[in-house]
Amino acid sequence: MDSQVISVKEFVAILNDTLVFAFPSVMLEGEVSGYKVSQGKWVFFDLKDDEATISCFMPIYQLKVPLEDGMRVRVGGSPKLTNWGKFSFTARTVELAGEGELRRAFELLKAKLSGEGLFASERKRALPLYPKRIGLITSGTSAAYADFTKILSARWGGLDVLLADVAVQGASAPDLLVGAVRYFDELAIPPDVVVMIRGGGSLEDLQAFNTEAVARAVAASRAPIVVGVGHEVDTSLADLAADVRAATPTDAARLVVRDRSEVAAALDGHYRRMDTVLDRSLAANAAQLERALAVLTRFLARPAEQLARLEQGLLAWQSRRLSETRSRLQLLERVLASYDPRAVLGRGYAIVRRGGEVVRDPADVPSGAPLMIELAKGNLEVTNR
Numbered sequence: 001m002d003s004q005v006i007s008v009k010e011f012v013a014i015l016n017d018t019l020v021f022a023f024p025s026v027m028l029e030g031e032v033s034g035y036k037v038s039q040g041k042w043v044f045f046d047l048k049d050d051e052a053t054i055s056c057f058m059p060i061y062q063l064k065v066p067l068e069d070g071m072r073v074r075v076g077g078s079p080k081l082t083n084w085g086k087f088s089f090t091a092r093t094v095e096l097a098g099e100g101e102l103r104r105a106f107e108l109l110k111a112k113l114s115g116e117g118l119f120a121s122e123r124k125r126a127l128p129l130y131p132k133r134i135g136l137i138t139s140g141t142s143a144a145y146a147d148f149t150k151i152l153s154a155r156w157g158g159l160d161v162l163l164a165d166v167a168v169q170g171a172s173a174p175d176l177l178v179g180a181v182r183y184f185d186e187l188a189i190p191p192d193v194v195v196m197i198r199g200g201g202s203l204e205d206l207q208a209f210n211t212e213a214v215a216r217a218v219a220a221s222r223a224p225i226v227v228g229v230g231h232e233v234d235t236s237l238a239d240l241a242a243d244v245r246a247a248t249p250t251d252a253a254r255l256v257v258r259d260r261s262e263v264a265a266a267l268d269g270h271y272r273r274m275d276t277v278l279d280r281s282l283a284a285n286a287a288q289l290e291r292a293l294a295v296l297t298r299f300l301a302r303p304a305e306q307l308a309r310l311e312q313g314l315l316a317w318q319s320r321r322l323s324e325t326r327s328r329l330q331l332l333e334r335v336l337a338s339y340d341p342r343a344v345l346g347r348g349y350a351i352v353r354r355g356g357e358v359v360r361d362p363a364d365v366p367s368g369a370p371l372m373i374e375l376a377k378g379n380l381e382v383t384n385r
Helices: 008-022 099-115 143-155 173-185 212-219 237-241 249-256 260-299 304-338 341-346
Strands: 026-038 042-048 053-059 072-081 087-096 133-138 160-165 193-198 225-229 351-354 370-375 378-383
Touching (some): 026 053, 099 212, 143 160, 173 193
Antiparallel strands (some): 026 042, 072 087
16 A cells, blocks of 8 residues: 655654654753854753753743853753754753752852842942831741741831742742742832741752842842841852842841840930930039139129120120020930830830730730730720730
8 A cells, every 4th residue: 555645744743743742741961062042032052961962942031040061951841843854852941950050050140140230239228227017028838937027026026027928949939039029019018128038958949049030130129128048158149139138037037127125225325325415514504604603703893894895795605505505405305306215106106014014925915914005195905815
């Protein structure tokens, strides 16, 4: 029987259908060779081992890691025969194989971004002294989240924490981290500060924070951003791009808010210093007045003309001194007012007491216990339920 005659196009289509059926998704590992980018849109390279070579192709937007010849990678995709009769591998994902390759890619991307000024100290912003809204990017079930929120509550408390619960590891993590930063950027009322954290792990575990997309998103954050990834010795590209790098997630909490007890102690010290300054100022003015009275006494026996001149000079001197003293007292009053804890109550905060003691942890208050809430304009008596 004669064989069925088909067109070349049909033959290529049949072969590709067969390849898709037999190999819908394949993961290859080999060494990159002949890497190039065409028209800023397409990536071409060969993947080879000791015995074979295959050509690979992919859109550049799908490439999440920096590549160069000689790198060992894992490429996920499917085989395909082109209409020109060339067999190639259409790549969908590229992963670096081994810590050495991860470190090599890290250094390549670090040099690139550093050359663009992405890590420059002059572009970094200071954190707000007393933030009210904090945007938190991490896994909501992680130890990093638990540690951060625990330290945050212990140091200040009563803050509005907006959680972007995302994966911090795996293929989807970079896109989720970038999306979380953009989510906070697009809020009508953005957070005062954004915090991105995760716990420790291997270089591969932390790879999401070493991607170009995440580093650029961190650098472009609308609000000042703190990044605390891994252990103290770990430094990711996201850390370098952040306004402030935290050594650990718990360190991030310490950097974002001040300790209430330290603030209270500082205020008390300022009050004492202001009292001392006022006492010294009043004592100095009293001494100057005594010297002026002594001069006046010596001139009382002199002619009326000299006495008149003395009176005019004394009045002018008194006027100047009173004006200077009044200005200093007004300045001191403004300084004292800026440290008045009641001003904090005036911004909507409250102090909760039980039996005269300040309540710091809800767990310390049994159900049914009476509580006193101090507000800016009075107190409320409530019962814990």
